[in-house]
Amino acid sequence: MATNQSNIGEKAKRIEIALKFTDGDMDKAKLMASGNMSDVIVVKGKFVVADQDKSGFFLAYFNIIDEYIAAIKTVVVSNSSIFTRIRIFDEWRSHYKNMLAYEKGEDIVNSEKFNNDLLGSFIKTDVFPDVQKQNLDYLSAAIPDMIKESFGSSNVKCQIDLEQTNSMELVLMGIEVMIPAAEEEPHEESHEAAPSEVKSVPDSPFGKKLAEIESKAQFVVEGCCVLSPVKGKLIAEVTPGERIYVVLPA
Known part of the structure; x- marks a missing residue:
């Protein structure tokens, strides 16, 4: 009986952890907990x-x-x-x-x-x-x-x-996972950020490195990835010093 309770408790613990990495999706969490989902x-x-x-x-x-x-x-x-x-x-x-x-x-x-x-x-x-x-x-x-x-x-x-x-x-395994901090959605009525507003980054090696890269840039353009067919080179094929053009739609 004690063994069964221990097994149930271990399974519940695994699902609880998995839920944090599956956006609360119970079905995916169960798959991850059982070793049938790799992310x-x-x-x-x-x-x-x-x-x-x-x-x-x-x-x-x-x-x-x-x-x-x-x-x-x-x-x-x-x-x-x-x-x-x-x-x-x-x-x-x-x-x-x-x-x-x-x-x-x-x-x-x-x-x-x-x-x-x-x-x-x-x-x-x-x-x-x-x-x-x-x-x-x-x-x-x-x-x-x-x-x-x-x-x-x-x-x-x-x-x-x-x-x-x-x-x-x-x-x-006791590994601290560096989850990027989620950015808050801007309010609809707010079109411009306040001058004193500072973008926060996670206090992690990834966040610190990102902040270091941005601090050396002349311009930092906020954007998002759009997965669609486009013309041009793959980023892996771009060589140092090569001039490229990027379309930034308004």
Whole structure:
């Protein structure tokens, strides 16, 4: 009897968490709770920076439905042990536990800069379409360049893999999910924002990076994505320095 109550309580807990990531849709929450709905793709990567005698591992969780980076976990050590010992194709939960263990070791290196650099590169490069399509070939070529830039080294080896999961599983593993703050709908009678009104951003690495990018821009144009056939290049095909034209309808 106690076992049945425990199972019911665990199921209810999973559904309660899942409801937060399915806009309160009970049917979707039940699917997520039972493992039959995935809204996150985990980009797993191990690397070694040979000329600096460092190696590391990262887990980047992309919410492919609402298109935001839910979390990034990185670990770097002052030897090549991570690259030589960790198997990239193991399940992400196993990797997460290994990373927690590495963080307690004496050879741990502060990876905060790498974590922020990786987040910024993902946003700048706009890897969401390729993560959604699970374009492993592109990601395996693009991410090593991000690591090279972060560590200032061209002597980098990297291996990437992808795995599907869902937001509920992240929470159950104790991972803090960075949910973007929802923007409030403007009042119909209000056509202009008050001069003193300041747009708030979530107090998270994603929000801070977005604020940093906007602070360096000459103009910040509010907009939204419209999924419709258009002419032009895919964003992934635009090269640095190339002049492009963007239509901004009134």
